[in-house]
Amino acid sequence: KAGVTQTPRYLIKTRGQQVTLSCSPISGHRSVSWYQQTPGQGLQFLFEYFSETQRNKGNFPGRFSGRQFSNSRSEMNVSTLELGDSALYLCASSLAVTGFGELFFGEGSRLTVL
Amino acid sequence: GDSVTQMEGPVTLSEEAFLTINCTYTATGYPSLFWYVQYPGEGLQLLLKATKADDKGSNKGFEATYRKETTSFHLEKGSVQVSDSAVYFCALRNTGTASKLTFGTGTRLQVTL
Numbered sequence: 370k371a372g373v374t375q376t377p378r379y380l381i382k383t384r385g386q387q388v389t390l391s392c393s394p395i396s397g398h399r400s401v402s403w404y405q406q407t408p409g410q411g412l413q414f415l416f417e418y419f420s421e422t423q424r425n426k427g428n429f430p431g432r433f434s435g436r437q438f439s440n441s442r443s444e445m446n447v448s449t450l451e452l453g454d455s456a457l458y459l460c461a462s463s464l465a466v467t468g469f470g471e472l473f474f475g476e477g478s479r480l481t482v483l
Numbered sequence: 484g485d486s487v488t489q490m491e492g493p494v495t496l497s498e499e500a501f502l503t504i505n506c507t508y509t510a511t512g513y514p515s516l517f518w519y520v521q522y523p524g525e526g527l528q529l530l531l532k533a534t535k536a537d538d539k540g541s542n543k544g545f546e547a548t549y550r551k552e553t554t555s556f557h558l559e560k561g562s563v564q565v566s567d568s569a570v571y572f573c574a575l576r577n578t579g580t581a582s583k584l585t586f587g588t589g590t591r592l593q594v595t596l
Contacts (some may be wrong), residue, residue, distance in 0.1 A: 373526070402582040412572065412586035425583050459526055463582055472582060474526035 371395065373462050373475035381481045387448040390478045394441050394462030400424075401443040402472065403435060406457040415458075418443055447480075455482045485510040489573050489587035496563055496594050504558040504590045506547075506573035514575040516540075516549050516556040517584065521570045530558075530571070563594045 374393040382388050394401050402417035402425075414427040418437035435445040441462075447454055457479050461472040490505040508514065518530040518540070531540030536551035545560045556573060573587040 400582055404584075404586075411588045412574075412584075414583045414585070417582045427583070461527075461582065471529055472527075472584070474528070476524070476526045 373460055373473050375458075375460050375475035375478050377478060378476065379479050379481075381483060382450050383483050384450055384452060386450050387446060388450060388480060389444055389446045390458055390460075390480075392443045392445075392460030392462075392475060394443070394460075395464075395473055398462035398464050398473070399441050400463040400470070401437055401441065402461050402463070403443070403445050404459045404461065405429075406459055406477070407453075407455070412459070415445065450482045452482050455480060485514070485575060485577055485585045487573050487575055487585055487587035489571075489590050491588075491590070492570075493591040493593055496592070498565055498594055498596055499562045500594075502558070502560040502563045502567075502592065504571055504573075504592070506556045506558065506587060508554050508556065508573075508575050510554075510575055510577050510585075512578045514577045516547070517574045517576070518545070518547055518556070518558050519572040519574060519586075521572065521589070523569070527572065563592070565594045565596060568592055568594045 376391045400419045403415040406412045417425040421437045432448045437443045457477040459477045461474045463470040486509045515534045517532045519527040520530045531542040533540040533549035539548045547558045570589045570591045572589045574584045
């Protein structure tokens, strides 16, 4: 079956712009979570959505937001981009209704902010 | 808060050598522990996991034992292959945090012939 699909794979933006990243989870998975990966900070949890509701949130400023649609697809948005937002953004989906199920990661969207 | 500390890389080994990547953690409660692997240009893949003290996770020749007394979850493999070259991440998930994983900084492994 198809894995987690993230689009776009690569993008370049300038400071002050905003960006929207998309994630299509594995069919049947209702939980989608987002992580930011940078050389300096490593992998950090952004937020998790389940059935269109944000279930958990990491320590990121309000410029980072997300949402989930009724088909479980998710988007994350970063407004007023800063140089430090350059990162690989990873999406993961899970089958679990409660608690924790194995996370399946996409290949990521690599954002470069100039 | 929760944290995971991994040994610094890169780790360079010859094929068939023994591998150990150290991982220690700090967490309240009873976390579950994981090792993920990231091959070049790919996302993360779950390598193995352990959900309670003294559990041993194993997969593809890799093993790790959940040691609560030393708060450790070291990754080992008896004989590495060139195809094992990747970045390895230790992670924990604490009780009640759904899909929130806390990751270590990752350890790059390079295996040469």
